Amino acid sequence: MPLDITLFGIQMPTLLPIFVISAVVQILLDRVMSDAGIYNHVWHPGLFRTAVFVCLFTIVCLLIYH
Amino acid sequence: MQAANVILTSIKTFPWQRTLSEWLSIDAPILIYMAKATIAALLALWIAMTLNMPDPRTAIFTVFIVMQPQSGLVFSKSYYRVLGTIAGVGISLLLMGMFAQDPMWFIAFFALWIGLTTAAGFKYRNFQFYGFVLAGYTLCIVALPVIETPLEVFDIAVSRFSEVIIGIMCATVVSDVLFPRRLLDSLISSEQERFLNILSTLSDPKSVFAVFDETNPAVTRFSSGVVGLNAVRINSSFESGSDQKERQHYEHLNHDYMNLSTTFHSLKSIIAAIKDRENSEVLCALERLYDPIASVLTTLPDTLLTPKDLENLIRELLEAKKTIQVELELEHKRLYVLTHSEEEDEYISAAYLITRLLNELHNHCATYLSLLKHRISGNASRQLSRVVQFSTHTDNVLVGLAALRGSGVLLLTMLFWILTGWPYATLTITMAVVIGLLLGTMPSPLDGVKDFFKGSVVAIIIAALYDFYLIPAYTSDLLTLGLLLSPTLAFIGWMTTKPKLAIFSFGFVFMFMSQCALDPYYKIEPTKFLESSLAALIGILFGGLAYLLVNFWSCSLTQQRVAKILRRQIVSLCKGALNVERSALESTGRDLVQQFSTQGRLNMRSSRLVFEWLLSTLEIGRAILTIRRTLQRIYLRYHTKSIDIALESIKDYFETPSLSQREQLLNTLKNTLQELRLTQMPSEKAQFKRLQTLIVELALIRTVLLNSQTFPVVTEDSCH
Numbered sequence: 001m002p003l004d005i006t007l008f009g010i011q012m013p014t015l016l017p018i019f020v021i022s023a024v025v026q027i028l029l030d031r032v033m034s035d036a037g038i039y040n041h042v043w044h045p046g047l048f049r050t051a052v053f054v055c056l057f058t059i060v061c062l063l064i065y066h
Numbered sequence: 067m068q069a070a071n072v073i074l075t076s077i078k079t080f081p082w083q084r085t086l087s088e089w090l091s092i093d094a095p096i097l098i099y100m101a102k103a104t105i106a107a108l109l110a111l112w113i114a115m116t117l118n119m120p121d122p123r124t125a126i127f128t129v130f131i132v133m134q135p136q137s138g139l140v141f142s143k144s145y146y147r148v149l150g151t152i153a154g155v156g157i158s159l160l161l162m163g164m165f166a167q168d169p170m171w172f173i174a175f176f177a178l179w180i181g182l183t184t185a186a187g188f189k190y191r192n193f194q195f196y197g198f199v200l201a202g203y204t205l206c207i208v209a210l211p212v213i214e215t216p217l218e219v220f221d222i223a224v225s226r227f228s229e230v231i232i233g234i235m236c237a238t239v240v241s242d243v244l245f246p247r248r249l250l251d252s253l254i255s256s257e258q259e260r261f262l263n264i265l266s267t268l269s270d271p272k273s274v275f276a277v278f279d280e281t282n283p284a285v286t287r288f289s290s291g292v293v294g295l296n297a298v299r300i301n302s303s304f305e306s307g308s309d310q311k312e313r314q315h316y317e318h319l320n321h322d323y324m325n326l327s328t329t330f331h332s333l334k335s336i337i338a339a340i341k342d343r344e345n346s347e348v349l350c351a352l353e354r355l356y357d358p359i360a361s362v363l364t365t366l367p368d369t370l371l372t373p374k375d376l377e378n379l380i381r382e383l384l385e386a387k388k389t390i391q392v393e394l395e396l397e398h399k400r401l402y403v404l405t406h407s408e409e410e411d412e413y414i415s416a417a418y419l420i421t422r423l424l425n426e427l428h429n430h431c432a433t434y435l436s437l438l439k440h441r442i443s444g445n446a447s448r449q450l451s452r453v454v455q456f457s458t459h460t461d462n463v464l465v466g467l468a469a470l471r472g473s474g475v476l477l478l479t480m481l482f483w484i485l486t487g488w489p490y491a492t493l494t495i496t497m498a499v500v501i502g503l504l505l506g507t508m509p510s511p512l513d514g515v516k517d518f519f520k521g522s523v524v525a526i527i528i529a530a531l532y533d534f535y536l537i538p539a540y541t542s543d544l545l546t547l548g549l550l551l552s553p554t555l556a557f558i559g560w561m562t563t564k565p566k567l568a569i570f571s572f573g574f575v576f577m578f579m580s581q582c583a584l585d586p587y588y589k590i591e592p593t594k595f596l597e598s599s600l601a602a603l604i605g606i607l608f609g610g611l612a613y614l615l616v617n618f619w620s621c622s623l624t625q626q627r628v629a630k631i632l633r634r635q636i637v638s639l640c641k642g643a644l645n646v647e648r649s650a651l652e653s654t655g656r657d658l659v660q661q662f663s664t665q666g667r668l669n670m671r672s673s674r675l676v677f678e679w680l681l682s683t684l685e686i687g688r689a690i691l692t693i694r695r696t697l698q699r700i701y702l703r704y705h706t707k708s709i710d711i712a713l714e715s716i717k718d719y720f721e722t723p724s725l726s727q728r729e730q731l732l733n734t735l736k737n738t739l740q741e742l743r744l745t746q747m748p749s750e751k752a753q754f755k756r757l758q759t760l761i762v763e764l765a766l767i768r769t770v771l772l773n774s775q776t777f778p779v780v781t782e783d784s785c786h
Contacts (some may be wrong), residue, residue: 036309046137046242 003064014064022056029056074519089346094137096247097565103133103559104583106240108548110233110602111584115544118586119232119697120225127579128233130558134242137191138249140241147315151230153197154204162209166216166271173480177473179205189460199503202472206499210492254441257319261371261434266325268427268619274330275337275349283399315437322430324652329426332685332770333419335678339773340412348413351397353418358386358393359427373442376435380539383428390421411739415766459658461627467616468506475502475612479605490601493580495624497602500576501609505569514569521573524605526599528554529581533590537583548575554578577602628676632683633720633778639687640717644694651687655680680779685770689763690716696763700756704745708738712764727772735768 005014030049039045107129114122132143157179165172183202187195208226212218267273340348362382366375393415479498483491532550541547558578561571581599583590632655639646659680684780693713697705712734719731742761748754 003415044243046246050239050243 016062018060018064019057020052022060026053026056075416094559095247099135099563100332100556100559102240102244103130103562104552104555105244106236107555108552109240110236111548111551112544113232113236114229115586117232119229119230120222120586122586123579123582123584124229125228125236126584127575128230128239130562130575130579132237133559133562135247135563136252137238137242137246139385140238143193143196144238146193147200147230147234149342150197150200151204151227153201154209154331157201158205158208159219159223161205162212162216162219162662162768166213166219169484173477173568176209176480177476180471180476180499180502181473185465185469186504188465188468188506195507199500202503203225203500206492206496210495213492220344224441246370253316256318256505257434257437260323261430261699263367264323264427264430265363268423269329269360269366271353271360274356275335275353288652308620311438311440315433315440318433319430321435321649322426322433323655324656325648326423326426326430328652328681328684329419329423331677331681333416333423335681335773336412336769337420338414339769348409350418351413352416352420353396355393355417358389359383359420359424361729362386373435376431376438380428380431380435383424383431386430387421387424390424394421411765412771414762415769418762459631459654460661461631461658463627464661465590471612471616472499472502472507474616475499475608478612479608482604484606490597494605494608497576497605498608498612501606502612504572505609505613508569511613512610513563515606515613517567517569518573518576519603519606519610521570521575522577522603525574526581529578530595533581533583533595534592535589568611573606623639624662625672625676627657629679629778631658632679633723635683636687636690637717638669639690640713644691644698646691648688648691651691652684655684675776678774682770682774682777686716686767693760693763696756696759700760701748701753704748704757704760706738706741706745708734708741709760709764712738716767720778725779728779732768732771735764735771739764739768 003014004011005017006012007017026049029052033039037047042048097728107126110125110129111122114125119125128147132140132147134143157730161175161179165175172677183198187198187202190198204226206475208223209219209580212222317682337349337352339350362379362385366379371379397413397417475498476495479495481493486616501518503517505511505518532554537547537552540550558575561567564571577599580602581595635651635655639651659676662676690713692711697709715727715731715734719727739761740766742757745757748757
C-alpha cells in the first residue's frame with residue numbers, strides 16, 4: 001500500500017482515511033458491544049474502548065508500513 | 067466513582083471517617099478533574115509542538131473548551147465541536163475562494179453566515195448550540211488573519227482543523243481513561259432523588275390539599291428538572307456502556323414524570339379554587355377519595371427502595387385503584403342528588419384528576435421498577451416499545467432578534483476595521499462575534515459580558531507575566547514549559563468547576579490562550595502584545611454594546627408573547643390533526659416556558675402566572691384531543707350538535723379572547739353538559755364509558771376556564 005493517496009484531487013497521507021474508517025468501525029463496534037452488555041463485564045470500559053480503537057488503527061497501519 | 071465508593075465503604079472504621087468521606091465525595095473529584103484537565107492540556111501541547119503545528123495554542127484551547135467533569139459531556143461537546151469546525155472551515159474556504167477580491171460581497175456573506183449561526187445556535191439546545199457557535203467562530207479565525215494573503219487560506223484551514231482534532235482527542239481520551247465519571251451514574255442518582263421526592267410529596271395529603279405554599283420546597287420542586295434531565299439523557303448517549311434500553315427507560319421516566327407533575331399541579335389548582343369557595347363538603351369527599359393513595363405511600367420506608375418494595379407498592383397501588391373506583395361510584399350517586407352543576411363539575415374534574423394521578427403514579431413506579439431490574443440483572447420487566455419524543459419549541463421572534471444582533475455586531479466591527487485601518491482590528495471582530503454567539507442564550511447577557519471582560523483583563527496580566535518574565539527566563543524546552551504552565555492550567559480547571567465563575571473562566575481561557583507565548587518558537591513583542599490585547603478588549607466592549615442596544619425584550623412583552631403562543635396551540639388542537647401525542651404537547655410547552663423564563667426576564671410573580679397558563683393550556687388541550695377522539699368512536703345519536711358548538715366556541719374564544727366571550731363560552735359549556743347529563747345513558751358498556759368521558763372532559767375544561775382568571779384574557783399586569 002502506498003504511503004500517500006490522492007482523494008478528489010487532494011494528496012494526503014493514507015493514515016488519514018484509515019483513521020476515519022477505523023473510527024467509524026469503532027463506533028459501530030461500540031454500539032454492538034454496549035447493547036450486548038459486554039461493558040458490564042469489563043473493569044474499565046473507557047480504557048477498553050480506547051484500547052480497541054488503538055488495536056483497530058494500528059493493525060492497518062502496520063500493514064502499510066510493513 | 068466506583069473505586070471511590072469502595073474506598074468509602076472500607077473506611078467506615080476510621081474515627082474521622084465523616085471528614086474523610088466528605089472530602090472524598092466533594093473535594094477529591096475537583097482535584098481529580100483539575101489533574102485531568104492539566105494532563106489533557108499538556109498532552110495536547112506536547113503533541114502539537116512535536117508535530118510542528120503552527121499554532122499549538124488552538125489545541126490546548128480546545129481541550130479547555132470541551133473539558134467537563136463527566137465523560138459524556140466531553141464526548142458530546144467534542145462531537146459538536148468537530149462538526150462546527152468542519153462547517154466553519156468549509157465556509158471559510160468557500161468565502162475566500164469566491165470573494166477574496168470583493169470586500170462588499172465578502173462582508174455581506176460573512177454577516178449572513180454569522181447571523182445564521184447565531185440564530186441556529188439559539189434555536190438548538192444542549193451542545194448543538196455549541197456546534198453553531200464554533201461554526202461562526204472558526205470562520206473568523208481562519209478567514210480574517212489571511213485576508214491580505216488569500217492564497218494561504220488552505221494551509222491555515224488545514225492546520226486549524228488538525229489542532230482542533232488533537233485537542234479533542236486528548237480531552238476525550240484523558241477524560242474517559244483516567245478516573246472516568248459517567249453521566250449515566252449522575253442520571254440514576256437524580257432519577258432516584260426525583261422518585262423519592264414524588265413519593266414523599268404524594269404521601270402527605272397536605273401537600274395536595276393545603277393552600278399553595280411557595281416556601282414548601284417539595285411542591286415547587288415537583289415541576290423542575292424535566293428539560294434539564296432530558297439534556298443529560300441526550301448527552302449520556304455518547305458514553306461507553308450506556309445501552310439503548312436504559313436510555314429508553316430514562317426517556318419514559320421523564321415522560322411519566324412530566325405527566326404526573328402536570329396532573330398534580332392541575333389538581334392543586336382546582337382544589338385551591340374549591341377552597342376559596344369554602345365548599346367543605348366537596349373538599350371532604352375529595353379527601354376521602356385521596357385517602358387510599360396516601361395510606362399506601364406512608365407505609366413505605368424512607369431509604370432506597372429495592373425491587374421487592376416496589377413490587378409491593380405497585381400491587382397496593384392497584385388495590386387502591388379499585389377502592390377509589392368503588393368510592394367514586396358511591397359518591398357520585400350521593401352527589402347526583404345535589405345537582406348543583408358547578409359543584410358537580412368541580413367534583414368530577416378533581417376526582418378524575420385524582421384517578422389520573424394514581425394511574426400515572428402506577429405507570430411511573432412500573433417503569434422505575436423495570437429500570438432497576440434492568441440495571442441489576444439485565445431483564446427489564448416492561449417492554450417499552452412506544453417511542454416518546456421530547457419536542458422543543460423556540461420562538462421565531464427570539465431567534466430573529468439573535469440573528470439581527472449577530473450580524474449587526476459583525477457589520478459594526480467591520481466598519482470599525484475599515485475606518486481605522488488598524489491591522490489588529492481583526493481580533494476585535496473575532497472577540498465581538500464570540501461574545502455575540504456565546505452569551506446569547508444566557509439569562510442576563512450583560513452581566514456575562516462584564517464577567518468575560520474581567521476574566522480577560524486578569525488573563526492579560528497573567529499572560530504578560532508568562533510572556534515577558536517566566537517563559538524567557540525559565541524555559542529551555544517543552545518539559546520546562548509544561549511545568550511552568552501547569553499551575554495556570556490547573557487553576558483554569560478549578561475555575562471551570564465553579565458555576566459562578568463559568569463566564570469569567572471563558573474570558574480567561576480565550577484571552578490567556580490567545581496572548582500567551584505558546585508558539586513553536588518564542589516571538590513575542592511588547593507592542594504586538596499590547597495592541598492585540600487592546601483590540602480584543604475593544605471587541606468585548608462592542609459585543610456588550612450589541613446586547614445593550616438590541617434588547618427590547620421586556621417582561622410584559624414576554625407575557626403577551628407566551629399567551630399568544632399558548633392560545634395558538636389550543637386553536638390548532640381544536641381544528642388540526644388528531645395524531646398529536648400528549649408527550650409532544652407537554653414537552654413543547656415546558657420547553658417554551660423554560661426558554662421564556664430565562665430569556666424574558668420574568669419576575670417571580672410573572673413566572674408563576676406563566677406556569678399557571680401553561681397548566682391550563684395543557685389541560686384544555688389534552689381534554690380537547692380526548693373529546694375529539696371520543697367523538698369519532700361514539701354512536702351518532704350521542705354526538706349532538708351542542709358538542710360541536712362547544713368545541714367551536716372554545717376555538718373562537720382562544721382566537722379572539724374577550725370577557726364577554728368568556729361568559730358566553732362558560733354558558734355554552736354549561737348547557738352542553740346539562741344536555742349530556744339528561745340524555746338516556748346507553749346500556750352498552752363501551753358507549754357508556756365514552757359518554758362519561760365526554761362529560762368529564764367538558765366539565766374539566768369548564769372548571770379550568772372558571773379558575774383561570776388571567777388567561778387567555780390577560781387582565782393583570784404583574785410586571786410592575
